[in-house]
Amino acid sequence: MESQPSARYAPTHLPDIPERTLDQKSLNGPAGAHEWPSIRPQSAHFFETAVEPAMSPPMEQKPIETAPPPEEPKDPPKLLIASLFLSVFLSALDITIITTALPTMAETLHTNATGFGWIGSAYLLAGAASGPVWAKISDIFGRKPVMLAANIFFLIGSAVCGWSFSLGMLIAGRVVQGIGSGGLLVMVSILLSDLFSAKRRGKYSGLLGTVWGVANGxxxxxxxxFCEKLNWRWCFWINIPLDGIAFLAICFFLKVHKPHTPLVQGLLAIDWLGAIAIVGGTVMLLLGLDFGGITFPWTSPIVLSLLLVGIATLAAAILIEATIPRYPIIPLHIFRSLSNSVIYAINFSHGFVFIAGSYFLPIYFQAVLGTTPLLSGVYLFPYNLTLSITSIITGMTISKHGAYKTWIIFSLLLLALGFLLFAEFPPHTSWPRLVLYQLIAGCGVGPLFQAPMIAMQNSVAAQDRAAATSMFSFVRQIANAISVVLGNVVLQNQLAGKRAQLLASGTAPPLVHLLTHGHAVSSPSxxxxxxxxxxxxxxxxxxxxxxxxxxxxxxxxxLGLALPSFIKNKKLSDQHVVHETGL
Known part of the structure; x- marks a missing residue:
């Protein structure tokens, strides 16, 4: 027989409780027990509240505490974003600002096409070679000090270029300026990936592409x-006050993780051997391409030596990166993915082609159509306008829909068509062709600034994002430098084959010699x-x-059109993952 509750616990102070509410098992306690649980007399009030809360005022119950959802990171100050974009604007501006000024520079400094080409390619080459080094140093010492150091290099190089009195000094200044530019370009891309999630990053990448396009335009x-109204030196002096403003804003407003890496330990962690091999191999390869056919015959020992040793050094750099350093400059494991390798190949194709429009179209406008340097910049407006507009549209639509692969295919098609049509330019002004062909080419160039980079950053882990982004910039800038050199080589070699034709037309032999021996692009006057x-x-x-x-x-x-089918169309992530720098 089951035990009943003690008399003193009789419900004299309780309301009638339905029998089904009092679970006999719970009243009897654990199985086999015949005593009430240890409850003090005043706990009768417990039954009043637990069983019939309507009979007494309800107890105030605390809500169950749950972990708050992760807060969306606050956007950085707009002044900081504007300063980062201003740094990119100036870096991109110095690629094209000299295109209309180069003939004037070449005449002032008495240089031929070899020197003419290296005023531009020295800047591009230095930026390309230094970009991966800047990125790796930022992984070790933090983003902010490296960003500020890159600004300082850019300012010093601009000052040297502005006050140069010889071709050698100008090229040296362009090298220093290019080293700073390489850091600015790669660090801004890395900082955007640190500050925003992959999905939100598309909008800012589009704006960054627009900044680049506007600068190019x-x-x-x-x-x-500057050449017509002031002096070509203002092409470089203009950077000093503007980049100074950007430097101060970044110094005060950039708030990112700063590791406390000991200086000696950090310097020892840098892959110096790989950096020397990459820079040395690239310089020798480009020098060989630049000298070939103009300064020396292609079969000359110096050209062959530069080409072969440059290629061998770059091959050695790959071997070094794969085996020796603990923190390699080029993370080769990124290329194990076929999709990533294809993205870098498309990036090279784009970088090789688009720079030719900004660099060689002004030559056509001045040397063939006879325009002034100022007007040649105006004539280039359709190319750069569509480049800018399509870049920002691409970034915004990718942020919303994520269809970066479609943009890549569409853009490569227009890129190939546009530059194929450039070959149809006549030796006289034809406005329909000038405008239409540039619009088509610009629509192909613009989206490829953003779509491949977004695809690449979305396919690598957070800890690899800086290295992958720097490699992306490195490939693009190497493509730019090789493009300018090879473009000059093809142009000058084609002109060298027209010597007899020019002499037969009655052109004075001294001018024919200038045109066919590397001075064509510096002789519009x-x-x-x-x-x-x-x-x-x-x-x-x-x-x-x-x-x-x-x-x-x-x-x-x-050739780039055959590649997009190998890209994996991965969904853009909403999650913002920040990689902390340091060893």
Missing amino acids: LGPAIGGL AIAALLPEQKIAVRAALTDALGKMWLMYAVVAV
Whole structure:
């Protein structure tokens, strides 16, 4: 027989409780027990509240505490974002601002096409070679000090270029400036990936591409304006106050993780051997390409030595990166993915082709159409306008829909078509062709600034993002440098084959020698002073030589069309993962 509750626990102070509410098992306690649980007399009030809460005022119950959802990181100050974009603007501006000023520079400093080419390619080469080193140093010592150091290099190089009195000093200043530019370009891309999630990053990447496009568009016009109204040196002096403002804003407003890495330990962790091999191999390869066919024959020992040793050094750099350093500059494991390798190949194709439009179209406008440096910048407006607009549209639509693969395919098609049409430019002004062909090419160039980079950053782990981004910038800048050198090589070699044709037209032998021995791109004023018949012959030869060069760029763009099918279309992540720097 089951025990009953003690008399003193009789419900004299309780309301009637339905029998089904009092679970006999719970009243009897543990199985086999015949006593009530240890409850004090006043715990009768417990039954009043637990069984019939309506009979007494309810007890105030505390809500169950749950972990708050992770807060969305606050956006950095707009002034900081503007300063980062200003740094990129100036770095990109210095690629194209000299394009309309180069003929004036070449005449002032008495240089030929070899020197002419290296005023531009020294900047691109230094930026390309230094980019991965800047990124790796930022992984070790933190983003902010490296970003500020890159600004200082850029300011010093700009000052040296502005006050240069010889070609050698100008090229040296461009190297220092390029080293700083390489750091600015790669660090801004890395900082955007640190500050925003993959999905939100698309909008800012699009804005960054627009900044790049606007700089490319304004560069030739600003350079031409300085040449005509002030002095070509203002192409470099303008950087000093503007980048100084960006430096101060970054110094005060950039708040990111700062590791406390000991200086000696950090310096020892840098892959110096790999850096020397990468820079040395790249420089020798580009020097060999630049010298070949113009300064020396292609079969000359110096050209062959530079080419072969440069290629061997780059191969050794790959071996070094794979085996020796603990913290390699180039993370080769990123290339184990076929999709990533294809993205870098598309990036190279884009970098190789797009720079030719900004670099060689002003040559066509000045040397063939006879425009002034300022007007040549205005003539380039359709190319850069569509480049800028499509870049920002791409970033925003990718942030919303994530369809970066579609943009890549569409853009490569227009890129190839646009540069193929450039080969049809006539030796006289044809406005429908000038505008339409540039619009098509610009629509192909713009989206490829952002879509491949977003695809790459979305496919690597957070700890690899800085290295992968720096490698992306490195590939693009190497492609830019090789493009400028090879473009000059093709142009000058084509003109060298037209010597007999130019002499037959009655063109003076001294001018023919200039045109066919590396001085064509620096002689627009000499061409403008020719007699009408001679001018027609020279401009026809230049147009044909430029046409062959445009075909080379179109072929590279067409080769890129076969690659997008190998890219994995991975969904963009909403999660913001920040990689903490340091060893």
